[in-house]
Amino acid sequence: MQQQKTLIAAAIAAMDKAYAPYSKFHVGAAILAADGKIHSGCNVENAAYPVGNCAEASAISAMVLAGQSKILAIAVAGAGDELCTPCGGCRQRIREFAEPETPILICDTKGLRYTTTLAELLPLSFGPDNLS
Template identity: 50%
Template sequence: MSHDLFLAAKTAMAKAYAPYSKFPVGAALRTADGKIYSGANIEVASYPEGWCAETTALGHYIMGGGGKITEIAVVAERMPRVTPCGGCRQRLAEFAQADTRLHLCDETGVVQTVTMGEMLPYGFAGDMLK
């Protein structure tokens, strides 16, 4: 089931705009109803401003109606088993659950699967801010 999610992330990575870092990344999210939302990193001249792949995928997810995220895949062209950056871990945790599977990929497929809780064990939660 995760291979199609990996392929969506890899396809997104091919559309990355990374002229400054030369580090294309793709991400894809699957919701409980089977929808897949993907995104690529998009850099701007005021580097390191821009969008991470996970942020772009979350934007598509929100605009597409959201839902329960069941799986996430992340792939980078030049890094095996890439993980989301710290900011993206928090962004993903905002919409995913601690037990949501996160597939860390290389250019051929899933290398390791962890949970969001393992990736961000002490993240902020919205109920902390009330």
């Protein structure tokens, strides 16, 4: 579908904006929010390594800044032989704004490599419903 292609293209485009002078590992993420708009983010490293931001976290921040709080789909793009899946922390960050069946599109610079869901990446997750 066209919307998926646009989402993937946005994640790949975000890779180019990454600030990754240490790892040289550029990651881009793009979220399709409930308003139909795409919110992108890239990884932002820091000389004090632990305070760097993942691309998914940056995209979530952009989405929240735009007044949105529902992820309908998210694409993550990174290079390399291995699939560039969200790290453990980002799986939980995504959970805050997404349902278990929310599609997660794993991409590289050429396009879509693998489609999964949040439930597959973070089974039996703890989320906002646990606190309501």
